[in-house]
Amino acid sequence: xxxxxxxxxxxxxxxxxxxxxxxxxxxxxxxxxxxxxxxxxxxxxxxxxxxxxxxxxxxxxxxxxxxxxxxxxxxxxxxxxxxxxxxxxxxxxxxxxxxxxxxxxxxxxxxxxxxxxxxxxxxxxxxxxxxxxxxxxxxxxxxxxxxxxxxxxxxxxxxxxxxxxxxxxxxxxxxxxxxxxxxxxxxxxxxxxxxxxxxxxxxxxxxxxxxxxxxxxxxxxxxxxxxxxxxxxxxxxxxxxxxxxxxxxxxxxxxxxxxxxxxxxxxx
Amino acid sequence: xxxxxxxxxxxxxxxxxxxxxxxxxxxxxxxxxxxxxxxxxxxxxxxxxxxxxxxxxxxxxxxxxxxxxxxxxxxxxxxxxxxxxxxxxxxxxxxxxxxxxxxxxxxxxxxxxxxxxxxxxxxxxxxxxxxxxxxxxxxxxxxxxxxxxxxxxxxxxxxxxxxxxxxxxxxxxxxxxxxxxxxxxxxxxxxxxxxxxxxxxxxxxxxxxxxxxxxxxxxxxxxxxxxxxxxxxxxxxxxxxxxxxxxxxxxxxxxxxxxxxxxxxxxxxxxxxxxxxxxxxxxxxxxxxxxxxxxxxxxxxxxxxxxxxxxxxxxxxxxxxxxxxxxxxxxxxxx
Amino acid sequence: xxxxxxxxxxxxxxxxxxxxxxxxxxxxxxxxxxxxxxxxxxxxxxxxxxxxxxxxxxxxxxxxxxxxxxxxxxxxxxxxxxxxxxxxxxxxxxxxxxxxxxxxxxxxxxxxxxxxxxxxxxxxxxxxxxxxxxxxxxxxxxxxxxxxxxxxxxxxxxxxxxxxxxxxxxxxxxxxxxxxxxxxxxxxxxxxxxxxxxxxxxxxxxxxxxxxxxxxxxxxxxxxxxxxxxxxxxxxxxxxxxxxxxxxxxxxxxxxxxxxxxxxxxxxxxxxxxxxxxxxxxxxxxxxxxxxxxxxxxxxxxxxxxxxxxxxxxxxxxxxxxxxxxxxxxxxxxxxxxxxxxxxxxxxxxxxxxxxxxxxxx
Numbered sequence: 001x002x003x004x005x006x007x008x009x010x011x012x013x014x015x016x017x018x019x020x021x022x023x024x025x026x027x028x029x030x031x032x033x034x035x036x037x038x039x040x041x042x043x044x045x046x047x048x049x050x051x052x053x054x055x056x057x058x059x060x061x062x063x064x065x066x067x068x069x070x071x072x073x074x075x076x077x078x079x080x081x082x083x084x085x086x087x088x089x090x091x092x093x094x095x096x097x098x099x100x101x102x103x104x105x106x107x108x109x110x111x112x113x114x115x116x117x118x119x120x121x122x123x124x125x126x127x128x129x130x131x132x133x134x135x136x137x138x139x140x141x142x143x144x145x146x147x148x149x150x151x152x153x154x155x156x157x158x159x160x161x162x163x164x165x166x167x168x169x170x171x172x173x174x175x176x177x178x179x180x181x182x183x184x185x186x187x188x189x190x191x192x193x194x195x196x197x198x199x200x201x202x203x204x205x206x207x208x209x210x211x212x213x214x215x216x217x218x219x220x221x222x223x224x225x226x227x228x229x230x231x232x233x234x235x236x237x238x239x240x241x242x243x244x245x246x247x248x249x250x251x252x253x254x255x256x257x258x259x260x261x262x263x264x265x266x267x268x
Numbered sequence: 269x270x271x272x273x274x275x276x277x278x279x280x281x282x283x284x285x286x287x288x289x290x291x292x293x294x295x296x297x298x299x300x301x302x303x304x305x306x307x308x309x310x311x312x313x314x315x316x317x318x319x320x321x322x323x324x325x326x327x328x329x330x331x332x333x334x335x336x337x338x339x340x341x342x343x344x345x346x347x348x349x350x351x352x353x354x355x356x357x358x359x360x361x362x363x364x365x366x367x368x369x370x371x372x373x374x375x376x377x378x379x380x381x382x383x384x385x386x387x388x389x390x391x392x393x394x395x396x397x398x399x400x401x402x403x404x405x406x407x408x409x410x411x412x413x414x415x416x417x418x419x420x421x422x423x424x425x426x427x428x429x430x431x432x433x434x435x436x437x438x439x440x441x442x443x444x445x446x447x448x449x450x451x452x453x454x455x456x457x458x459x460x461x462x463x464x465x466x467x468x469x470x471x472x473x474x475x476x477x478x479x480x481x482x483x484x485x486x487x488x489x490x491x492x493x494x495x496x497x498x499x500x501x502x503x504x505x506x507x508x509x510x511x512x513x514x515x516x517x518x519x520x521x522x523x524x525x526x527x528x529x530x531x532x533x534x535x536x537x538x539x540x541x542x543x544x545x546x547x548x549x550x551x552x553x554x555x556x557x558x559x560x561x562x563x564x565x566x567x568x569x570x571x572x573x574x575x576x577x578x579x580x581x582x583x584x585x586x587x588x589x590x591x592x593x594x595x596x597x598x599x600x601x602x603x
Numbered sequence: 604x605x606x607x608x609x610x611x612x613x614x615x616x617x618x619x620x621x622x623x624x625x626x627x628x629x630x631x632x633x634x635x636x637x638x639x640x641x642x643x644x645x646x647x648x649x650x651x652x653x654x655x656x657x658x659x660x661x662x663x664x665x666x667x668x669x670x671x672x673x674x675x676x677x678x679x680x681x682x683x684x685x686x687x688x689x690x691x692x693x694x695x696x697x698x699x700x701x702x703x704x705x706x707x708x709x710x711x712x713x714x715x716x717x718x719x720x721x722x723x724x725x726x727x728x729x730x731x732x733x734x735x736x737x738x739x740x741x742x743x744x745x746x747x748x749x750x751x752x753x754x755x756x757x758x759x760x761x762x763x764x765x766x767x768x769x770x771x772x773x774x775x776x777x778x779x780x781x782x783x784x785x786x787x788x789x790x791x792x793x794x795x796x797x798x799x800x801x802x803x804x805x806x807x808x809x810x811x812x813x814x815x816x817x818x819x820x821x822x823x824x825x826x827x828x829x830x831x832x833x834x835x836x837x838x839x840x841x842x843x844x845x846x847x848x849x850x851x852x853x854x855x856x857x858x859x860x861x862x863x864x865x866x867x868x869x870x871x872x873x874x875x876x877x878x879x880x881x882x883x884x885x886x887x888x889x890x891x892x893x894x895x896x897x898x899x900x901x902x903x904x905x906x907x908x909x910x911x912x913x914x915x916x917x918x919x920x921x922x923x924x925x926x927x928x929x930x931x932x933x934x935x936x937x938x939x940x941x942x943x944x945x946x947x948x949x950x951x952x953x954x955x956x957x958x959x960x961x962x963x964x965x
Contacts, residue, residue: 039713042694169365172395215778229693262436
């Protein structure tokens with residue numbers, strides 16, 4: 001029974017079914033809540049959600065801004081800048097640690113400590129160090145994902161068999177070429193994997209920081225609208241977040257499949 | 269330190285007898301070890317251009333260490349590795365790895381992210397170009413790359429891999445991978461090619477097929493030598509724990525062993541493995557039926573001298589290679 | 604064979620769960636009705652936490668303290684941050700909550716609510732703190748003023764601007780959590796020249812940074828920001844609902860009597876401080892001044908019945924509409940249910956009156 005394969009059609013049908021069950025459970029929950037209190041806004045009905053979606057997409061009466069556009073722009077810029085800094089830094093540090101024992105001895109202990117530090121708990125520290133503007137969100141995300149990312153890259157580099165590196169040098173590779181043409185290429189799919197895993201935490205850190213400090217952005221809007229009990233706005237925002245994360249993840253998986261055909265179909 | 273200069277097998281003892289033999293590689297007074305552990309003791313070895321040398325010894329005796337010392341990734345503690353390029357009169361000491369010495373490992377032979385063709389073309393890429401060249405002079409690089417790929421394709425076709433050129437290593441069998449690995453080393457036209465237990469992980473049939481491939485290369489060397497040309501397949505040292513393989517593929521067998529009479533040389537404990545066996549071996553053509561009986565005696569001899577942990581022969585007793593060659597007992601390129 | 608075994612285990616598990624559920628249902632049929640009150644740390648609301656601590660009431664569900672015994676009702680205390688309290692109350696996960704008059708309007712639109720007990724009013728507990736070079740409100744024009752948007756902070760800011768004859772549009776109210784804004788100002792961060800926060804952040808900031816001062820605070824709008832206990836109309840209508848309201852009122856005034864009695868005042872204040880940012884006695888004395896308690900039933904009655912409260916509620920409601928805190932203005936009623944049967948939010952003095960009557964008849 002264990003690991004007995006099921007037909008592909010089944011697994012598709014079961015996937016669709018599970019989503020449908022989820023939607024049905026929500027509908028039931030909402031109906032039940034509205035049966036108890038017809039005015040409820042905390043578990044909105046589908047028509048209430050439609051109103052909320054309209055509110056998100058249309059220019060607001062107060063300042064003419066479309067909420068989703070304004071919040072999405074702010075959050076995306078913060079997220080991508082943070083991811084960019086964290087990923088670039090993590091890869092460079094990981095490569096250096098994996099290649100040079102001096103840097104390894106220097107950086108592995110602090111990074112393993114920092115990897116266990118939740119950056120959301122260090123909000124005040126980021127305040128002191130980089131202020132409260134975009135830099136703070138960027139620093140928070142970068143700092144949050146960098147230790148784990150660099151450690152993964154570092155372990156990946158160490159996993160590259162010594163024989164491959166020796167062979168590359170017998171083939172006339174320079175130090176830079178070994179790092180760039182051999183090690184970086186060998187661990188590239190692993191880097192994509194760890195970037196995929198970093199997106200979740202990065203969004204957690206960003207949303208948490210926005211909830212506290214933001215005056216625009218997803219975290220700000222979700223906290224504010226939760227307090228005002230406008231769950232018909234909050235849930236679509238959450239759905240957009242989930243869809244965004246899923247899309248980014250799928251795009252990276254496609255990139256990995258396209259760039260590293262040798263990896264996806266199994267390692268030797 | 270006991271002197272080795274008086275050994276009867278040393279070619280220097282008979283300078284006039286082998287002037288026609290072209291020495292490609294010399295290991296001179298190599299001692300090696302890690303920490304307090306001595307691994308290799310006083311290794312002196314001269315390899316004739318075009319040879320296939322089978323290097324045998326008990327497992328863990330230091331065969332791979334010697335190979336790595338020659339490759340240059342783990343330079344010896346003492347002594348030197350000298351290489352003489354074809355047509356040159358004086359040898360040079362090696363410092364670190366270089367394209368003049370190729371290597372094929374038992375595993376991890378190939379770069380997993382490159383196809384067979386790209387794996388073979390990687391050597392010219394790394395050797396002939398640099399990252400700035402590839403980035404800044406893109407058109408020239410493309411033209412050069414095309415030539416590399418053609419060269420690699422031709423070599424793969426020669427090794428009967430024409431159909432698998434665009435496969436990744438994980439898609440190929442172990443035997444195919446080792447062929448690609450050999451092609452990868454050969455494309456650099458190394459002075460010497462080192463094979464570290466290359467067929468150890470393969471099944472019997474594949475192993476024999478690859479052994480015949482080596483013999484084919486050896487025949488090309490013999491033909492080139494007869495025509496007064498440098499050997500196209502270079503010189504090969506193959507490390508193996510299979511005595512039959514060493515005798516079948518090699519024209520010479522070198523045995524490395526820690527079981528030699530070091531007490532006679534004044535040591536209280538073993539100072540490392542030494543070369544205790546060095547003799548010519550029969551030469552087979554690839555189409556020739558493998559006749560085990562013909563090398564049964566030599567195999568038993570090696571087993572006793574090199575592998576028997578209870579028998580400690582004098583170090584120099586079985587180093588008769590140069591003596592044999594001088595007396596015309598060498599075959600193939602040693603003739 | 605194996606599958607049959609699995610099936611048996613499955614059936615047994617179902618049976619077990621069913622048994623547990625029915626058992627739970629049986630034990631839930633206990634005679635004392637139970638109601639829940641959500642509260643967050645605030646000087647006048649922490650009284651409920653203190654009442655639990657000194658065992659006047661027992662905040663656990665199913666356990667009764669003396670006041671609960673007296674009224675025959677079980678009060679379940681649910682402590683949470685202020686925002687979750689709002690969400691909990693709005694989504695019907697508790698019967699009553701400690702919230703401000705302003706924040707009560709939004710949930711009352713979907714859950715008709717009754718203010719039964721005014722606890723206190725902000726009298727300096729919300730303050731605009733500025734750096735020393737800012738002495739006039741006009742200097743803040745176009746500058747960012749940090750505070751939590753769409754809360755009493757923004758209300759206090761906007762109302763003070765109104766009183767000073769300023770136009771709200773000239774000012775940039777910027778959202779930030781009060782704890783974060785206070786921290787930023789304490790660290791002298793660039794751009795943080797003005798924050799409007801509530802206690803304990805007002806006290807903290809003034810204590811830790813000596814070169815800042817209060818430009819204005821809620822003393823200029825006395826009685827406009829009212830901290831109160833709000834109960835869902837539906838819960839009051841349930842059997843025991845009225846007893847719950849009376850028990851809550853009784854608890855609150857019991858603690859206030861201890862605060863008034865010189866013998867117990869200090870220890871009660873210290874206990875309150877422990878439930879409010881761990882402030883010490885001198886700080887708590889200041890806090891209690893800035894958060895003016897309606898400490899007697901008479902004072903409470905006065906707030907719930909005075910015409911000025913009606914005016915204030917209109918003002919607050921208008922503010923909530925213009926600042927998109929509520930989608931529409933709720934109908935606000937005063938008096939008992941008969942007096943305002945359709946009101947979404949009703950300020951009802953009859954529970955305190957009933958409490959007084961019962962206390963006097965003893």
